[in-house]
Amino acid sequence: MMPKSPRIWQLAERRYRLLGSRCTACGKTSVGPRNVCPACGSEDVETVQLPSTGTVYSYTVVHALPAERERYGPYIMAIVELEDGTRVTSEIVDCEPEDVKIGMPVELAFRVIGQESEEGIIYYGYKFRPLVFRKTN
Amino acid sequence: MSVFNDKKTAIVGYGSYIPRYRIKIESIAHAWGEPLEMLRGLRVQEISVKGRDEDQVTIAVEAARNALRRAPEVSAKEIGAIYSGSESKPYAVKPTSTIVAAAIGAPLSVRLADYEFACKGGTEAIISCISQARSGMIKYGLAIAADCSQSLPGDVLEYTASAGGSAFIIGHGSGDPIAYFEGQYSVGTDTPDFWRRDLIKYPRHGGRFTGEPAYFRHVMAAASGLMRELNMKPEDFDYIVPHQPNGSFPVEVAKRLGFSESKVLPGLLSPIVGNFYSGSSPTGLCRVLDQAKPGQRILLVSFGSGAGSDAFSIVVADGIERKRDLAPKVEDYVERKKYVDYSVYARFWGKIAF
Numbered sequence: 001m002m003p004k005s006p007r008i009w010q011l012a013e014r015r016y017r018l019l020g021s022r023c024t025a026c027g028k029t030s031v032g033p034r035n036v037c038p039a040c041g042s043e044d045v046e047t048v049q050l051p052s053t054g055t056v057y058s059y060t061v062v063h064a065l066p067a068e069r070e071r072y073g074p075y076i077m078a079i080v081e082l083e084d085g086t087r088v089t090s091e092i093v094d095c096e097p098e099d100v101k102i103g104m105p106v107e108l109a110f111r112v113i114g115q116e117s118e119e120g121i122i123y124y125g126y127k128f129r130p131l132v133f134r135k136t137n
Numbered sequence: 138m139s140v141f142n143d144k145k146t147a148i149v150g151y152g153s154y155i156p157r158y159r160i161k162i163e164s165i166a167h168a169w170g171e172p173l174e175m176l177r178g179l180r181v182q183e184i185s186v187k188g189r190d191e192d193q194v195t196i197a198v199e200a201a202r203n204a205l206r207r208a209p210e211v212s213a214k215e216i217g218a219i220y221s222g223s224e225s226k227p228y229a230v231k232p233t234s235t236i237v238a239a240a241i242g243a244p245l246s247v248r249l250a251d252y253e254f255a256c257k258g259g260t261e262a263i264i265s266c267i268s269q270a271r272s273g274m275i276k277y278g279l280a281i282a283a284d285c286s287q288s289l290p291g292d293v294l295e296y297t298a299s300a301g302g303s304a305f306i307i308g309h310g311s312g313d314p315i316a317y318f319e320g321q322y323s324v325g326t327d328t329p330d331f332w333r334r335d336l337i338k339y340p341r342h343g344g345r346f347t348g349e350p351a352y353f354r355h356v357m358a359a360a361s362g363l364m365r366e367l368n369m370k371p372e373d374f375d376y377i378v379p380h381q382p383n384g385s386f387p388v389e390v391a392k393r394l395g396f397s398e399s400k401v402l403p404g405l406l407s408p409i410v411g412n413f414y415s416g417s418s419p420t421g422l423c424r425v426l427d428q429a430k431p432g433q434r435i436l437l438v439s440f441g442s443g444a445g446s447d448a449f450s451i452v453v454a455d456g457i458e459r460k461r462d463l464a465p466k467v468e469d470y471v472e473r474k475k476y477v478d479y480s481v482y483a484r485f486w487g488k489i490a491f
């Protein structure tokens with residue numbers, strides 16, 4: 001049985017690994033697959049591994065829970081600015097809503113994003129959490 | 138029984154992961170009106186609790202990524218096998234290893250499978266990687282030992298069943314070794330000490346039956362069998378890391394085997410994080426690697442209900458000094474904690490039925 005959302009499944013590996021697109025003409029990187037560079041219009045776009053650390057650029061706490069998350073509880077959605085300047089929209093986990101701050105260092109996490117149903121496919125992907133570990137070298 | 142005299146089959150990367158949340162056993166006892174004195178014998182103070190969006194797969198991926206960080210010389214494309222050992226897979230049918238493979242960028246040409254043997258699926262995964270690396274079938278294998286274990290509300294298992302795990306990259310004659318395998322010895326019998334029937338949500342156990350004929354018999358037989366075959370004594374080992382279903386069994390089994398308490402304490406995690414099931418003794422091994430010196434010898438003994446034990450003699454190599462600081466240590470995760478009460482714990486676990 002194929003999942004009801006084949007597009008989500010096809011994009012799974014990009015979502016698992018936080019792969020992005022990089023324009024070989026102007027160097028602009030962005031999240032997700034692209035055929036055309038949003039900055040310069042070039043069609044020379046390659047898939048790249050985005051950095052796994054960054055800082056919180058802006059955030060909001062979601063209290064009005066969507067139907068599929070009705071028992072999840074409030075959660076933090078943020079725009080994370082990665083080390084190379086790429087901005088990613090992501091949930092922030094392992095952090096209480098009152099503790100999130102702009103500029104807070106965060107790192108890539110691998111989490112459950114949702115599920116089709118109790119009997120269906122589980123969707124996994126990237127989220128960010130407060131930095132646990134900073135490379136010493 | 139296998140003795141590896143060539144010192145070439147080695148762990149070249151290791152990594153662990155423990156969720157951030159903890160619950161004190163007082164909070165669980167309070168929820169059920171259980172007197173705390175009844176639980177002192179477990180010697181567990183608090184256990185790790187999965188986050189609301191964590192499961193066995195997410196723990197496996199986090200541990201695998203940390204193992205890769207400690208093996209900078211290994212590309213994910215060189216990993217020829219990924220084996221995941223667990224008793225708490227979110228899918229009954231669909232291997233965790235398939236999701237880990239995608240999450241680390243493993244190649245299409247890769248052997249994937251999951252192992253289940255209660256708390257020793259993880260060491261089975263390690264044995265598969267050892268044998269395939271030694272036989273030349275793979276350059277590197279990734280063995281994962283992680284669980285996110287369910288426990289029946291109100292059952293005594295609730296005081297120990299927790300979430301966490303570790304992963305190991307294993308090669309033979311390649312990479313920068315962190316520790317090499319010297320020997321391996323396993324035992325198994327038909328012992329119904331703990332089980333979970335198909336389609337049943339929570340495991341059941343034989344109560345007092347889980348001690349002597351299950352845990353102690355198998356761990357002792359595997360550890361003594363390995364020492365006998367290697368012609369070694371407890372004095373030859375610097376550390377012993379037995380499976381940790383609670384805080385008292387591992388200390389007691391080490392004592393019965395003739396090891397001093399100082400050799401079991403460095404790898405003892407259950408009093409502060411609980412029982413990671415498949416991830417229990419492997420994460421104890423990681424905590425030892427986080428602090429061990431080259432040349433030191435470790436006796437690792439898993440135990441899986443049902444029942445069986447896998448014992449390994451592991452010698453720390455020079456690579457540990459170069460690689461230890463490349464990823465978070467077990468202690469970094471132990472210290473990162475946020476306490477929750479039983480109601481939040483039950484919500485995270487979906488134990489509240491509607």
Ligand SMILES: [Zn+2]
Binds near residue numbers: 041
């Ligand atoms: Zn461009």
